[in-house]
Amino acid sequence: MVAMARRKRMNPEIFAYASMLLLSREDVRVLKIRDAYSLHKVVYGLFEDRRSKEEKSLVSSGILYADKGGDIHFRKLLILSDRRPHQTPQFGKIETRPVFSSFLNCDHYLFEVIVNPSKRDNHSGKIMPVIGRENIRQWFLDRAGDSWGLSVSPDSLEVVNAGVQKFEKQNGQFITHGSATLKGEFHVVDRERFVKSFKNGIGRGKAFGFGLLQIVPVLTK
Incomplete structure (x- = not known):
């Protein structure tokens, strides 16, 4: 033993x-x-x-x-x-x-993530982009806890880049994604959700470079 x-x-x-x-x-x-x-x-x-x-x-x-x-x-x-x-x-x-x-056992992290900020319209059922830096910032804060297990510090959260990703697939289909890079700090409030978010990514469009939580532990005394 x-x-x-x-x-x-x-x-x-x-x-x-x-x-x-x-x-x-x-x-x-x-x-x-x-x-x-x-x-x-x-x-x-x-x-x-x-x-x-x-x-x-x-x-x-x-x-x-x-x-x-x-x-x-x-x-x-x-x-x-x-x-x-x-x-x-x-x-x-x-x-x-x-x-x-053990890398995921800390409580406090600095982070950076590229996301596809979008939400489903309640009436049409279509996926709609979230437009505008303040709207993107609020979209992220609203989902952080319930969806990803994170308590994000609002004062730390920054949208450092916002734009559009466009490309044509092999079948001739044109794809457009909203794109935003966010940085900030968070505390883990739901370990299981956090681990799942790190492993599987957050938000939509993960096959095209979105959703990877890039994190650095912050060690406190």
Whole structure:
């Protein structure tokens, strides 16, 4: 029993994997990365899809990512996944580290997230975008507790970017998403919801770079 307990302490539980994919300017050119859909194909190409055709609309891919932009040398993509990506991709460089369950045991975090702010219209049933920085900010605050298990500090919450994501899929369908980047601080008020939010992402459009909670624990004395 003691030996088993020691092995458990020495081998902490891996909750997920965090990866940084670096694409050079030449990689971006060869891969023809021009929009969110081309980025989606590059990220998802790093993983084996374990879902059947029937499951794809029902079961999570286990993949979240955020486009971190870049400089003259690299385009950076942060990826959170429930399995390791290919460590020798055809293009780019990738670094992967485990995320241990203990990372989610803190009570207070700084965060950044790119979201697709939207809500369902009660009369038409259609998904409508939330427009305007103050409206986006309030939309996030309204959902943080009940949906995601977070108590967000209103004074800390900032909408640092708001715009529109547009792209054309292979079938010729044009897709438009509202896009906003928010930063701030939160306390965990529902651990189970918080863990689920970190693992599965928040909001809509997660297949196209939305919803990944990028968090840093704040340790208090």
